[in-house]
Amino acid sequence: MKKALIVSEIVKKIRGKEVLKSVTFEVEKGQLLVLLGPPGSGKTTLLKIIAGLEKQDSGSIYINGEKVDDKPPYERKVSMVFETLALYSNMTVYENIASPMIAEKKPREIIDKKVKEIASILRIEHLLNRRADKLSGGERQRVAIARALAKEAEIYLLDEPFSNLDAKIRYALRTEFKKLKTMLGKTLVLATSDPLDALALGDIVVFIEKGVIIQKTQPVELYYKPIRLDISRYVTGRILNEVVLKKKTEGGKTIITSELDVVISESVLRDLQDIPVENIILTSHPDNTMIEKSIENCDGLKIRGRFLGYEYRGSEFLVFAEYKNHLFKALKYEKPLADFNEPVDVCIKREGLNFYDHETGSLLR
């Protein structure tokens, strides 16, 4: 089955700085691929190259198996929603949505029918004759999507569609967007720097940093077992617990030391045996960590620290403990009882542990 979009070895330099270093990936038909990466990793430039708004230095783009490098944007059957939404603010919502069809000089009735149809899908029929600059954040966002859908295209590109909206509206729009995607069955490429967009929406996620593709995988795997530590930190929003261990083998015996005075359980020691590297970082998510006044048997890493406080998130508590200026977090479903500065036990369970090489940051186990 022909791939909807093939991006092969795209290289782009802007003012001497290499923004994209030989980027390659493919998108299946009807699939939603999320391009996740910190701001300034070249996502927007890549989208503009796919759309034909910017010329790549080398490499090529195939849409539906057909090479489009020398084709102008509107001939590439590509449609795009910009981060700034780029609505024509002096025109009405109707004119904005109809714009691609006006450009293709379609007859009046067809334009009218199509605009009304799209407006009903996105529930903005009541806004059709309002000026584009008199809309709320969520409404502007929907009109931008409507305009993109008004153009028949093989690929729909979205650049940070939920970026400048209130958190509450972002969550709501994300769910609606996922419903829309399943209903329309279009091929979508969504660029975002918000990990939640990738986790919630992506059928497949490509992590890109400084113009280089680091990993392409399922959202769940990207969250739990990414191949690089900096991806894990980025995707979990710095909520990870991290412990640095040093491994030395003297006379056949291996000694594990850590400046955090960690008590390591038998099973973890066994895991550490066959790790070739000297300096190891162990990471784990708060939902695999416990912070209590005292913990007897802890199958994993145990640290004695002082209680810092908690974050009450309504449905759960995020508990904080500190040791030697190092922060540990644990998820708890009822109110923690310790007071500020009281000594507590932190137990990082073995099951959620990832092992990373301290130098390269790459996944070991």
Added chain:
Amino acid sequence: MVSGLTRFYLKRGKMLNPWLLILPAFLVLLVFNIFPLIWSLGISFHRFSIIIRETPRYVGGLNYISMLTSPEAWDRLQRTGTFLFYSLLFQFGVALAVSLLMFEDFKGKRTLLTVFMIPLMIAPIASALFFRYMFDENLGPVNNFLESVLGIRILWFSNEMSPLGIPYSLLTVVMVETWIWTPFITFLLIAGISSIPSDLIEQSRVDSLKFCYKFRYMILPYIKPMLAIALIFRFMDALKTFDSIYVLTGGGPGSTTELISVYIYKLAFERWDFGSATAMSYLVLVIVIFMTNVFMRYVLEGERE
């Protein structure tokens, strides 16, 4: 040669070169600006007067040398320097005072500022002519007022030395120019002040900071760039002062108020000596470019460190 939105279409499919859009404007500038400038540069190397019908004679740098050595030219430049010093002093002084008084927001601030801009916007010819009426030595209301209050009459258009060390006629020109141009500087300073982040201003209010601290640590850093821009623009325009002098004193009495642009005008259209007039103009241009760079480097340097 062209990048950025290279994919840009006149009609669907046809590539449009952006220079096509720039061409019409460029043509008008070419014919009425670039070409005349080159021509006048040429004239400055010739002995040329339209009146006596002789063909222009190439004289090399003679015009420039005669201008550089003529005491008359140096006197006019020195007079323009004095004019510049006093007018910038008054203008920046009043402008700073008004802009600081306008620091706090109050109802009607925008309209008051707009009204304050009117002297800048109306034609200098009209305002200078009315100042001529106001400062008229025997009938003018200013002298009537001074006589009734202080019992003295001032000969505003004479060579008499004023207490400030410059002749009264030059002082009158400085006052007219100050009246016209102070709003320009005030407006730029107020633009500088309004670029101060509003939460910083509110923080200084909640901290009930003394005005001297507000000025030194909050206002000055933000108006410094505006002071530089105002200084550069004012320096360029002050050298071109012509309209108001033409109507106020016509350069007189004698040559006390004959600033450099009036002097060049007289060279060209009273003595009909185009060669020297264009040479003098280009010398003035060199001075302006040199001084502007000095300002830019000095002020921007101050800015960057």
Added chain:
Amino acid sequence: MRDYRKATRFFKLRKYLKLGVLIAIVLVYLLPIYGMFNLAFRPRAEMFSGFFVLTQPTLENFVEAYEYGAYSAIVNSVIITVGGVGLALTLSVLASYAFSRFNVKGKNLLMFYILSTRMMPPITLIIPIFIMYYTIGLKGTYLGLILVYGMMALPLSVWMTKSFIDDVPKDIDEAAIIDGHSTMYILFKIVLPMVAPGVAASAAFAAITIWNEFLFALLLSGIDTKPTSVLLSSIRGERGFNWGRVAAIEVIYIIPIIILVFWLQKHMLRGLTFGTVRR
């Protein structure tokens, strides 16, 4: 229980004092303009009786001004200004769109050149144009003046319009390109309507510059094409002239400008600094 009353009263007092001084400065500053209007409506009898006297306002002076030829001078000013602005605007809209949307190679050079027109002593331009007009017979014609003023207003309107178009994010152009629209459609149907108020403001600023100009008009206008500024300057020569009539001409001359100034409040900063500084 803290007593704020004394401190509040003192604080309010200081505030109103500052305001009072400010308003006083502005009033004194605008005295000449008041004087101009006052004199224009004063009968000849009260010509020299004090600055504020205005017992029975009359339109005498305006009638005399009409006979003195002020009417035709104002008409000339209108023709020259409208012509000059029209020419400058049409040329600058296309050029500023190209400057704003493309990083054309020669852009910075051209931008500096445009700014330098403000540095240049005007005489360097007038002499060659004076000779050119003299030889090809354009001296004293409306067309001649309109072309020169079109050139003079061009740099200001190019820079100002460009600064407004820069405020429109480039994404909008790119979105229209993806939709498949042509350059002219994007410029005239999407970008220009968005910056219409800005373009109007640059036109107004160009108009003010041309309306007030004197030196070019003095040398290039003829007897029947001379604008108001030249008419006013010619009064300098006469002895014992009628100041009431002069004030009347000046009032007619400056009223359109005052109206434009109030209308332009928002974009004043851009106009004064050639679009280099935007709030």
Added chain:
Amino acid sequence: MVSVKIDSVSKSFGNVQALKNVSLEIANGEFFAILGPSGCGKTTLLRIIAGLERPTKGRIFFDETDVTDVPAEIRDVSMVFQFYALYPTTVYNNIALPLKSRGLSPSQVHERVEEIAKLVGIENILNAHVDRISVADKQKVALARAIAKQPQLYLLDEPLTILDPVSRVIMRAELKRIQKELKQTIIYVTHDQIEALTLADRIAVMNFGVVEQVGTPLQVYDYPETVFVGWFLGEPGMNFIEANVEPDVLKISGKPVLREREVFEDLRSKGYERVLIGFRAEHVKISKTPSTYSNGKGVIEGVVRVVEFMGTYYVVDVESDGAEFKVKIDPRSFSSSSIKEGEKVWCTIPLDKILFFDPNNNRRINIGGSNG
């Protein structure tokens, strides 16, 4: 240390009503949060308390004194802005300038600045220019400046949202300590519900210039007074489904859900034919095996529309012909139940976790003392 009384304050800019008749009482030494979406008027209210803005109607009292007309310069209030609003000079000057303006002697100023800098932990960067210090340090400087003035009231406008998690936790501990040790009144404006729920003794939830509810974090989260408060707090927000009250059963679009008789009597006696039932996504148990209506539980049968993975939890969007609601599951139980889009599911909700709302005024209906 002052109590603040906001007495039916309204504020409008042109024809936009930013505040509509807001009345609040903040006790002395209380950590009071004002929570709401952007544009709900919370910052305007804070600015009115600080004296930076005048109310169109209504009065403001500090303890018993009416301070509505007292300018900000004299209210002796400290503010910490979201983007720290630091004067472009050294850290030392930022803390010292307000003290110098107050007339303290140079030695007093110096001693005070040293003391506060040590307290907040910025004693080693006192001579650095504020443009060259980290974001967390900038916020600490803003806080130090506020504390140094020993004001009678602290007003904080989202000071922590831009910090990284580590310094945010430490700053939170710092704020709590200031409130406890120095017994200061703190009014804290934020749109981030986690900040409000974690730090505040009491929270006022605002929307479109109106105070929807005032209560402790627990009250506001578990017993919202209005639909908006329920929706705004918690992620995802509380689910609301229309249900009609029939003599012996409560139905959602025709399907029986709840059988507890005494609940219907109470509702019918209050004259409710139709009602909105509200329940939190995390209180719903979801399973693929059908379950019957037993006592003390509501059961809704529906089809899975969308599944969203949010890292620390899953959100399942279920639709029961027309009525949509969300279910929140922790990753472990989600993978064991392996629910997929399009499957039929049965959702059970414990009765004590279900709240009833009046569909016309969106306010909660009190059922036999069920509120917190």
